[in-house]
Amino acid sequence: MESFGRAFQLIFSGNREVFTIVFTSLYISIISTGVTACLGIPAGILLHFNTFPFKRGLVAVINALLALPTVVVGLLVFSLISRSGPLGSLNILFSPWAIVMGQVVLSFPIMVSLVYSGLSKVDGRFYETLVTLGAKGRNVLAATLIEARFVILSAVLAGFGRVIGEVGVSMMLGGNIRWYTRTMTTSIALESSKGEFSQALALGVILVTIALLVNGIIHTLVKER
Amino acid sequence: MKKILCIGIILFLAFGVGLFATGSGEKEMPANPRIKMATTTSTENSGLLDYLLPVFKEKTGYSVDVIAVGTGAALELGAKGDVDVVFVHARSKEDEFVAAGNGINRKDVMHNDFVIIGPKSDPAGIKSMKDAAGALSRIATSEADFVSRGDKSGTHVKERELWKKAGIDPSGIWYKEAGQGMGAVIMMTNDMQGYTIADRGTYIAMRDKVDLVALVEGDPVLFNPYGIIAVNPEKYEHVNFEGAMALENWIVSEEGQSLIAAYKIKGDQLFYPDADK
Numbered sequence: 001m002e003s004f005g006r007a008f009q010l011i012f013s014g015n016r017e018v019f020t021i022v023f024t025s026l027y028i029s030i031i032s033t034g035v036t037a038c039l040g041i042p043a044g045i046l047l048h049f050n051t052f053p054f055k056r057g058l059v060a061v062i063n064a065l066l067a068l069p070t071v072v073v074g075l076l077v078f079s080l081i082s083r084s085g086p087l088g089s090l091n092i093l094f095s096p097w098a099i100v101m102g103q104v105v106l107s108f109p110i111m112v113s114l115v116y117s118g119l120s121k122v123d124g125r126f127y128e129t130l131v132t133l134g135a136k137g138r139n140v141l142a143a144t145l146i147e148a149r150f151v152i153l154s155a156v157l158a159g160f161g162r163v164i165g166e167v168g169v170s171m172m173l174g175g176n177i178r179w180y181t182r183t184m185t186t187s188i189a190l191e192s193s194k195g196e197f198s199q200a201l202a203l204g205v206i207l208v209t210i211a212l213l214v215n216g217i218i219h220t221l222v223k224e225r
Numbered sequence: 226m227k228k229i230l231c232i233g234i235i236l237f238l239a240f241g242v243g244l245f246a247t248g249s250g251e252k253e254m255p256a257n258p259r260i261k262m263a264t265t266t267s268t269e270n271s272g273l274l275d276y277l278l279p280v281f282k283e284k285t286g287y288s289v290d291v292i293a294v295g296t297g298a299a300l301e302l303g304a305k306g307d308v309d310v311v312f313v314h315a316r317s318k319e320d321e322f323v324a325a326g327n328g329i330n331r332k333d334v335m336h337n338d339f340v341i342i343g344p345k346s347d348p349a350g351i352k353s354m355k356d357a358a359g360a361l362s363r364i365a366t367s368e369a370d371f372v373s374r375g376d377k378s379g380t381h382v383k384e385r386e387l388w389k390k391a392g393i394d395p396s397g398i399w400y401k402e403a404g405q406g407m408g409a410v411i412m413m414t415n416d417m418q419g420y421t422i423a424d425r426g427t428y429i430a431m432r433d434k435v436d437l438v439a440l441v442e443g444d445p446v447l448f449n450p451y452g453i454i455a456v457n458p459e460k461y462e463h464v465n466f467e468g469a470m471a472l473e474n475w476i477v478s479e480e481g482q483s484l485i486a487a488y489k490i491k492g493d494q495l496f497y498p499d500a501d502k
Binding site for chain 2: 082083084088089091093094175176177178180181192193194195
């Protein structure tokens, strides 16, 4: 209990290291989420509006990838961007960009899947009405996006929730470098391994707060629909 | 409202880019001011690097990205060309690393020693034994909990060497391979009130947080030397060899060495400089 008190003390004392760690975490996760949104939302929309052979198989695969373990993603991306790997010349291993890359891989299936399943829940009569009113191609797409904006937003937030809380990718690809790639989760792992539980707990409290906020937003949005 | 949000996000991003960009100091910056160093958990968990590297940065402008893993993993990162320099402690592995052409200019930096730590009650009765391998075999016989790093780190390599010397292949539920860093293993050992082998630096750094005492020390086989090796620039053109050598030369310089000797936690010296030879 005593360490809880010290945790709050750390948060409110404006400790520069804690601030940097929180900021790095947020910054990396926001970029990852942004990149994933740019890729995953269109992919989900394409998946919804097109029919092609093996589509159900593809959807099943994407859904299965929701359970992708972070360390496996870390390992895969590591072997890609290691100097001896095919993308080694990028020289991004052990940098924030390596974490971004891993987190994009991690959250892409989540966004595709949520956007796709969200769109398929839009009432079928919605399209019929649109078509009856003379809407074509682009208009249908635009109208659907407006109709499904909360679905898309909550898909994005779910992706964010996944990446802000993961530790496997950040640890393996970022290397937990102080002042550079140390995020809240890797820092919690490090501090607790050193027996510095109050520092770990302080970061844990911040992390949980952010996770709760994100989930609260999702919840409110879904309710609003 | 949306506008404010947008401006906020832009400011946040701009600030972040500033934070990520390597510091734009006033002093002369080296051509490539970032050095990636793979090292063992003991040098970081003991606080030594947090104490040394800011001084090195002040002097030379190089900032060192520390990736703290076990010695085995650190050498592996060096062999793959993913780091510029390795700072490790497992002499036999280091020599293999250099012989394989992965690294050059190996230098002795410092040493300390390993200690076998365990609970005050000492159920295996190893206190003050002078023979480390004998102590391990007594732990095995009594089947008291023993936590092994199990991660090919320098400490793990030493531990395996001792088991081999004792003629025992440890197995059974009392022998727990944690696969974690030194700090985490000491914490686990504390929770189980079992035994483990630790480098003295990390043990001293964590002594106040645990209820474990050093039971066996002083056996010459427990000697623990640390070496620094630059990754071979002929094998990997991209490595920051200049930076690696700047770090090597500084850490074995009089200044680096005297700083290492002066690093103390509550009056106890953690590492002893070695480079004067």
